[in-house]
Amino acid sequence: MYSLNAAFKGFGLGCICLAVTLPFTYGFQKRNYDYKPKDIITRDVCIIGGGSTGTYSATRLHDMGKSVVVVEKKDVLGGHTNTYIDPVTHIPIDYGVIDFHNLSIVTNYFTRLGVPWTTASSLYVDFNTGKMVKGFALAGQAAFAQALGVWIAQLQKYSYLSNGFFLPDSVPTELLMPFSEFVKKYSLDALVYTMFEFRQINILVQPTLYVMMNFNLDLINNILNGFLTTASHDNSDIYHSALSILRSDVLLSSHVVWTDRSSSDYIKIGIQTPSGSKLIKAKKLLITIPPKLSNLEGFDLSKNETSLFGQFSNVAYYTTIVRHDGVPDNISVVNIGQDTPWNLPTLPGILSTYPSGDPGLHEVKYSSPYELSNDAVKASIVAEFNQLRIGGAVASATTPEFVVFDSHTPFEYSVPADAIKNGFYKKLYGLQGQRRTWYTGAAWDVHDSSLLWEFTETLLPAIAA
Numbered sequence: 501m502y503s504l505n506a507a508f509k510g511f512g513l514g515c516i517c518l519a520v521t522l523p524f525t526y527g528f529q530k531r532n533y534d535y536k537p538k539d540i541i542t543r544d545v546c547i548i549g550g551g552s553t554g555t556y557s558a559t560r561l562h563d564m565g566k567s568v569v570v571v572e573k574k575d576v577l578g579g580h581t582n583t584y585i586d587p588v589t590h591i592p593i594d595y596g597v598i599d600f601h602n603l604s605i606v607t608n609y610f611t612r613l614g615v616p617w618t619t620a621s622s623l624y625v626d627f628n629t630g631k632m633v634k635g636f637a638l639a640g641q642a643a644f645a646q647a648l649g650v651w652i653a654q655l656q657k658y659s660y661l662s663n664g665f666f667l668p669d670s671v672p673t674e675l676l677m678p679f680s681e682f683v684k685k686y687s688l689d690a691l692v693y694t695m696f697e698f699r700q701i702n703i704l705v706q707p708t709l710y711v712m713m714n715f716n717l718d719l720i721n722n723i724l725n726g727f728l729t730t731a732s733h734d735n736s737d738i739y740h741s742a743l744s745i746l747r748s749d750v751l752l753s754s755h756v757v758w759t760d761r762s763s764s765d766y767i768k769i770g771i772q773t774p775s776g777s778k779l780i781k782a783k784k785l786l787i788t789i790p791p792k793l794s795n796l797e798g799f800d801l802s803k804n805e806t807s808l809f810g811q812f813s814n815v816a817y818y819t820t821i822v823r824h825d826g827v828p829d830n831i832s833v834v835n836i837g838q839d840t841p842w843n844l845p846t847l848p849g850i851l852s853t854y855p856s857g858d859p860g861l862h863e864v865k866y867s868s869p870y871e872l873s874n875d876a877v878k879a880s881i882v883a884e885f886n887q888l889r890i891g892g893a894v895a896s897a898t899t900p901e902f903v904v905f906d907s908h909t910p911f912e913y914s915v916p917a918d919a920i921k922n923g924f925y926k927k928l929y930g931l932q933g934q935r936r937t938w939y940t941g942a943a944w945d946v947h948d949s950s951l952l953w954e955f956t957e958t959l960l961p962a963i964a965a
């Protein structure tokens with residue numbers, strides 16, 4: 501096939517002939533040869549997605565002496581990182597990713613990028629008073645401490661979950677239990693709301709496995725001892741710095757049109773960029789984007805890839821900064837269900853509002869079990885603020901004004917307990933390295949940048965080999 505097409509390339513007429521009679525072959529030929537040399541990018545590794553794990557991988561592989569190219573659909577790197585800079589006060593507000601774990605993988609990365617860090621204070625809010633406090637308020641409460649101790653013992657029991665879904669062949673039944681049952685079994689009542697605050701979705705119906713992955717030992721250590729954040733409080737600095745290292749190896753506002761992983765020598769990826777179609781030829785492919793089938797159109801997925809990715813479901817998550825003079829600047833409003841189990845709020849709904857540190861501006865987080873239009877979410881936020889006003893929690897009648905708004909959907913990927921029981925994650929991880937393709941990202945571990953960098957790091961030696 502290879503040399504046949506090459507031969508036709510030399511004879512324009514033959515090529516057209518082939519197009520008329522054999523459209524599929526023509527399509528194949530076009531994939532290989534209709535690119536001018538300037539539109540062919542040859543690299544060791546092609547990385548799809550320039551969010552948290554894609555940017556981390558690109559920077560690390562670059563430093564390991566590998567040539568890389570990153571294909572990112574948005575016009576910025578950073579994925580769930582959102583920073584709004586108030587044009588008047590110049591105060592930066594991170595309304596997406598805020599915190600990182602105090603781990604050497606994080607400080608090494610930040611050092612490499614020349615991004616100074618500091619202890620994050622954002623999570624030290626006493627939600628009963630809205631006051632910023634030193635140390636985690638709830639940790640002092642006896643019932644909380646008791647439940648936390650029980651939970652830590654459970655996490656230690658399942659320590660094989662510390663860097664990915666490395667489950668034994670026979671998955672312990674407890675891990676498959678809906679989390680509400682696990683809470684009852686171990687009397688974790690005092691801990692549930694805090695766990696919800698970190699996972700921000702309906703944890704009660706999820707298999708316990710996911711809560712364990714999320715509310716893990718390292719997270720607890722950081723809750724108790726302090727997270728890190730950028731000293732500038734502008735987490736986009738991480739991605740501006742990475743871009744200045746990677747430069748033209750990052751293709752922004754670009755997406756994959758097709759992939760061809762049939763050759764044993766290299767992978768071909770057809771992409772659309774602002775400066776036209778390009779062909780990437782890479783020895784390895786690293787896919788970091790949400791592995792939903794709807795997001796993988798054009799990829800030459802195997803039967804196994806299709807069947808595994810088709811099982812993921814996700815929830816929806818939205819962040820915004822609103823201007824509202826009725827909510828005091830020193831108050832965090834937290835949504836609590838009065839008559840619901842463990843006081844978890846009913847979703848879809850606002851999770852909480854936080855003071856942004858910029859007078860009049862409040863960060864609002866909104867979670868939904870299913871995808872909603874941005875307009876529907878905004879309408880719901882306005883209605884909830886009105887409710888607060890009627891309830892007396894908010895003083896003014898003004899409607900919140902949306903300063904910035906972003907959908908972080910899809911968010912939190914999961915599969916049903918039965919799939920986990922039947923070895924879903926073993927099969928999923930079995931895809932690593934097949935057809936020169938590797939995978940990382942939140943669906944493969946946990947929605948937590950620091951821990952995802954640790955997970956990703958374990959893949960890099962094979963990708964760089």
Ligand SMILES: Cc1cc2nc3c(=O)[nH]c(=O)nc-3n(C[C@H](O)[C@H](O)[C@H](O)COP(=O)(O)OP(=O)(O)OC[C@H]3O[C@@H](n4cnc5c(N)ncnc54)[C@H](O)[C@@H]3O)c2cc1C
Nearest residue numbers: 549551552553573579580597598599908941942947948949
């Ligand atoms: C609002 C919010 C706040 C969070 N706060 C924190 C926090 O404080 N600390 C923390 O550790 N974690 C936080 N998380 C979780 C964190 O976002 C994830 O852990 C991390 O971003 C996941 O990294 P990733 O590489 O899998 O995905 P992402 O960072 O989302 O990167 C995926 C990238 O792929 C791009 N992409 C998607 N589809 C395509 C496509 N078809 N073609 C090309 N590109 C594509 C996306 O635009 C994106 O840039 C937060 C998440 C949200 C939503």
Ligand SMILES: *[C@@H]1O[C@H](CO)[C@@H](O)[C@H](O)[C@H]1NC(C)=O
Nearest residue numbers: 602617618619725726727728
């Ligand atoms: C990170 O943890 C170390 C102890 O491991 C501690 O000395 C250091 O102060 C912490 N850094 C920050 C910024 O909190």
Ligand SMILES: *[C@@H]1O[C@H](CO)[C@@H](O)[C@H](O)[C@H]1NC(C)=O
Nearest residue numbers: 802803804805927930931934
């Ligand atoms: C596809 O999955 C099946 C079942 O898990 C497995 O036996 C087979 O080896 C997989 N095929 C490839 C090519 O990985």
Ligand SMILES: *[C@@H]1O[C@H](CO)[C@@H](O)[C@H](O)[C@H]1NC(C)=O
Nearest residue numbers: 629630631632828829830831
């Ligand atoms: C918030 O600020 C107002 C006005 O300065 C003050 O009266 C109130 O006590 C503060 N509330 C908290 C929880 O600190």
